[in-house]
Amino acid sequence: MIKILIVDDEPNILLSLEFLFKKEGYHVFIARDGEEALDIIAENLPELIILDIMMPNVDGYEVAKHLREKHKGIKIIFLTAKSKQQDIQKGLDLGADLYLVKPFSTKELVAKVKTLLN
Amino acid sequence: MLSNGVIISFTFGYLVLLFAIAWFSEKSEKSGRRLSTNPYVYSLSLAVYCTAWTYYGSVGRAATNGLEFLTIYIGPSLIAPLWWIVMRKIIRICKVQQLSSIADFISSRYGKNVTLGGIVTIFSLLGILPYTALQIKAVASSFDIMSVSEVGYELLSAPFYKDSAFYLALGLALFTVLFGTRHIEATARHEGMVMAIAFESIFKLLAFLVVGVFVSFFVFDGFGDIFAQASAKGLEDLFVLQGENNASEWFWMSVLSMMAVLFLPRQFQMGVIENNNEKHLDTAMWLFPLYLLLINIFVLPIALGGLVYFPTGTVDADTFVLALPIAFDQEWMALLVYLGGFSAATGMIIVSTIALSTMVSNNLVMPLLLVNDGFQKRYQHRLGSILIWTRRVTIFGIILLAYIYYKQIAGQFSLVSIGLISFVAIAQFTPAIIGGIFWKKGARLGALSGILAGFVLWFYTLVVPTMxxxxxxxPSIMTDGLFGLGFLKPYSLLGLDEMSYVTHGLFYSLSVNLILYLVVSLFSQQSSKEHNQAVIFVDIFKYSSALDSSIVWKGQAFLPDLKSLLDNFLGNEKTEMALDEYRQISGKTLTSGIYADPELVSYSERLLSGIIGSASARIMVASVVKEEEISMEEVIGILRETQELKSLNEKLNLKTRELKKASDKLQKMNEALRMNDMLKDEFISTVTHEMKTPLTSIRAFSEILLDEDIEDADRKRFLEIIIQETQRMTRLIDQVLDLERFDSGRQKMNFEKTDPKICILQSADSMMQVFREKNIDFSIHLNFETQELMIDEDRIKQVVLNLLSNAAKFAASKIRLVGFESPMGLMVQVCDDGKGIKEEELPYIFEKFYQANNQTSKKPIGSGLGLAISKKIIEYHGGELSVKRLEGMTCFEFTLPFQSEKIKLNQEKNNHD
Structure with a gap:
């Protein structure tokens, strides 16, 4: 089963994404902030990670940085409300495979995840 | 006894020392260390006032006239505080007008008049000659006392080539020429000379104090002993003040010395010409009187000591200072005293002759040469060297004449009586000078007639008797009067014989002088040039900075002519430099071949004035300028223009400063606006960001719900979430609008008399459920009398709720709500035991969305608007909301003032913001 990690500090968003991807047949892990995310990564390396940026303690940028240093093969999708051009650029520069802006289309997200994992 | 050889070696050694001091200080001046520009050096150099007269003569005078010798020092001490008014004005005038002597000063004030300058020069020469002779006499007789053990009087009859005084005079003349006539500009400072004179002042004071201490404490047993022994000899008269007659004597003598200390050529030279900073007067005003006090302390003790010790009539009282140490075999002390007296005499001779030589060359010889066209043409290219040589010859001439005067006349009189005659001569310049700087109507004819009459009377009442x-x-003139007319007796004109002869002479000469000056001035017409000078002198502080534009030359000069004129005196190099400077000051370009404008003509005249004197400069410039007659109206017009220009300039400066201030203010406002703009941008981006969060959930769940393939329980749960999130959005929008209304002052408050206790308790009650869920230990302590306050109940509840829910988010286990009375009103604290707020974040936590400020990590504070709104609400109530650490807890506290007026006021204020 393909493992997906979803990181967001907003419970309702976590809930919706978890529901969505479980239904699609993925093994879904969730984390409420960057710190939790790093713990899960250390134990259970996922194939793909959906990352919010603004989170307490460790933010999304740092998680992405860590992943790009240690685990190059993991696909990274930034899913964030930060929609300024420079934010997007920064995210892509950090090595993200995709940058999606909230609010997002669930269909689109699921489709993109599928493409990335194939 | 010391041998003549020793004394002569020391004398010349002393001169060499002076030379070295002068030379080194000029050298250090050039290398930038300005020793002579020190207020103490300046003040000490003024002590050139104390000459051999003071050094030897005061004792002599005290031995015959008692305390009266003091008047010569009381006058200057009394007038010293007035220097700030009189001296400063004269100094400023001389600097601005480039004046080089007292003759130049008077001549310049009264229309740059040649005659007046010449007369003042001649009278100064006549007046100072006896004074200089006095110095030679003092040096000669002290040398004589030193070299011969018995006090001898063969001095005067010795032929000059055997007379040591003659050689001393020559030596002094040489020294003065070497140091006084090095620069051609008479207004240039003689730094070396100033230093040498300051040194001499210290030296003579020390020497005099040494002999004073010796006589008072070694020969006698202190002052008491001297006075006791003097009383025993019947000498009380000398140290007890006497009756009325004495009072007028004291008055006139003090007045006389007041004038002398200002206008003696050497005082004018040191005090005015050599002054380079008006502020130095501050120091001189106290140091100079102090110096006079010190040098006079021992005069009476020495005089009485001499009278007690020497049998009456055997020793000249003028020589007590020297005779006492010799009588007690103190050879080396005697040598020191002799050198002190020598230094007092040389100081006077050097400075006086330099001052007089400038006057003679600039106000006598130069104008005479220049008036004659033939001379002028013939010597035009050698005028510079003529000038210098005139001064050198004058210095030798004055000293030789003084030597002759000493040999022929002065030898027979006491030091002080000769000196006083000189003082009275110099006093004749007072009306013309003081009137000149304070009274615009003072006119040339008035000055001329006053000075002439004064001098005739001075000569008749004081000089004739000595002859x-x-x-x-x-001698019949003395006893029967001139031509046998009894009322013309020199010592009792018109039968006035109650005064001493000096006071008598002063009284007549000065009164007639003053009356003539005033009366003739009132009835005579000033020429336009004279009026111009009068206005500039009297109002010097108004014109000194703007003088460059006060043009008195109306005509134009051919530039090459003017340049060659300057070349003659300044030399090519300095002329070019001066013209360069003019170009810089005026901002004009000078192309040769064209005409020089009046401004440049005036500038050149002032340049020349510093070298050859103002009257001569006027003649020289007139020779190259085709002048049109300038009328009085034009002069006044020009002066007024200058004034207006100056005040206009000041206004302009003021305006510039105001503009600068305004633009600074504008810049600050601009900065504030930009800051505001930035905050607004940030606010909007934060609000939209905050809105996206619920929106995202709503969209996600809505899309999920679109799929029919969902269990009912899930469907219900998701719909509830959607509703929750829309509520969250509504709340957010409400808060943003709320805050916007507070910011713009449009927020309406509902102030009603309310019990705050109930209000707080109700808010707390609605949070109980949350606390229970989170397992928080909540306590509430309201320790105040129930008292109704004018508050908006709903808003205060909102604040308390906000604080409590914030606390609930951060608290570890405990929350405490406290209310009590404080000086600022009712104080409410909400404290939690969470980890607290970082010090550096404290200033920002009440800002909207502070949590989102340029940071990527979000803090769990909800919308981020709660605290900002709470702060506004409390401020609308006239209170304050703040945060602090207290007993390990984070405490938010707010106040509600008891007075309702303040609330209203604050509401109004906020409404108008």
Whole structure:
């Protein structure tokens, strides 16, 4: 089963994404902030990670940085409300495979995840 | 006894020392260390006032006239505080007008008049000659006392080539020429000379104090002993003040010395010409009187000591200072005293002759040469060297004449009586000078007639008697009056014989002088040039900075002519430099071949004035300028223009400063606006960001719900979430609008008399459920009397709720709500035991969305608007909301003032913001 990690500090968003991807047949892990995310990564390396940026303690940028240093093969999708051009650029520069802006289309997200994992 | 050789070696050694001091200080001046520009050096150099007269003569005078010698020092001490008014003005005038002497000063004030300058020069020469002779006499007789053990009087009859005084005079003249006539500009400072004179002042004071201490404490047993022994000899008269007659004597003598200390050529030279900073007067005003006090302390003790010790009539009282140490075999002390006296005399001779030589060259010889066209043409290219040589010859001439005067006349009189005659001569310039700087109507004819009459009277009442005593005139003039007319007796004109002869002479000469000056001035017409100078002198502080534009030359000069004129005196190099400077100051370009404008003509005249004197400069410039007659109206017009220009300039400066201030203010406002703009941008981006969060959930769940393939329980759960999130959005929008209304002052408050206790308790009650869920230990302590306050109940509840829910988010286990009375009103604290707020974040936590400020990590504070709104609400109530650490807890506290007026006021204020 393909493992997906979803990181967001907003419970309702976590809930919706978890529901969505479980239904699609993925093994879904969730984390409420960057710190939790790093713990899960250390134990259970996922194939793909959906990352919010603004989170307490460790933010999304740092998680992405860590992943790009240690685990190059993991696909990274930034899913964030930060929609300024420079934010997007920064995210892509950090090595993200995709940058999606909230609010997002669930269909689109699921489709993109599928493409990335194939 | 010391041998003549030793004394002569020391004398010349002393001169060499002076030379070295002067030379080194000029050298250090050039290398930038300005020793002579020190207020103490300046003040000490003024002590050139104390000459051999003071050094030897005061004792002599005290031995015959008692305390009266003091008047010569009381006058200057009394007038010293006035220097700030009189001296400063004269100094400023001389600097601005480039004046080089007292003759130049008077001549310049009264229309740059040649005659007046010449007369003042001649009278100064006549007046100072006896004074200089006095110095030679003092040096000669002290040398004589030193070299011969018995006090001898063969001095005067010795032929000059055997007379040591003659050689000393020559030596002094040489020294003065070497140091006084090095620069051609008479207004240039003689730094070396100033230093040498300051040194001499210290030296003579020390020497005099040494002999004073010796006589008072070694020869006698202190002052008491001297006075006791003097009383025993019947000498009380000398140290007890006497009756009325004495009072007028004291008054006139003090007045006399007041004038002398200002206008003696050497005082004018040191005090005015050599001054380079008006502020130095501050120091001189106290140091100079102090110096006079010190040098006079021992005068009476020495005089009485001499009278007690020497049998009456055997020793000249003028020589007590020297005779006492010799009598007690203190050879080396005697040598020191002799050198001190020598230094007092040389100081006077050097400075006086330099001052007089400038006057003679600039106000006598130069104008005479220049008036004659033939001379002028013939010597035009050698005028510079003529000038210098005139000064050198004058210095030698004055010293030789003084030597002759000493040999022929002065030898027979006491030091002080000769000195006083000189003082009275110099006093004749007072009306013209003081009137000149304070009274615009003071006119040339008035000055001329006053000075002439004053001098005739001075000569008749004071000089003629000395000539009679010396055997040059018939003694019958003294006893019967001139031409046998009884009312013309020199010592009792018009039968006035109650005064001493000096006071008598001063009284007549000065009164007639003053009356003539005033009356003739009132009835005579000033020429336009004279009026121009009068206005500039009297109002010097108004014109000194703007003088460059006060043009008195109306005509134009051919530039090459003017340049060659300057070349003659300044030399090519300095002329170019001066013209360069003019170009810089005026901002004009000078192309040769064209005409020089009046401004440049005036500038050149002032340049020349510093070298050859103002009257001569006027003649020289007139020779190259085709002048049109300038009328009085034009002069006044020009002066007024200058004034207006100046005040206009000041206004302009003021305006510039105001503009600068305004633009600074504008810049600050601009900065504030930009800051505001930035905050607004940030606010909007934060609000939209905050809105996206619920929106995202709503969209996600809505899309999920679109799929029919969902269990009912899930469907219900998701719909509830959607509703929750829309509520969250509504709340957010409400808060943003709320805050916007507070910011713009449009927020309406509902102030009603309310019990705050109930209000707080109700808010707390609605949070109980949350606390229970989170397992928080909540306590509430309201320790105040129930008292109704004018508050908006709903808003205060909102604040308390906000604080409590914030606390609930951060608290570890405990929350405490406290209310009590404080000086600022009712104080409410909400404290939690969470980890607290970082010090550096404290200033920002009440800002909207502070949590989102340029940071990527979000803090769990909800919308981020709660605290900002709470703060506004409390401020609308006239209170304050703040945060602090207290007993390990984070405490938010707010106040509600008891007075309702303040609330209203604050509401109004906020409404108008």
């Amino acid at each position: 009679i005593t010396a055997g040059y005139l018939s």
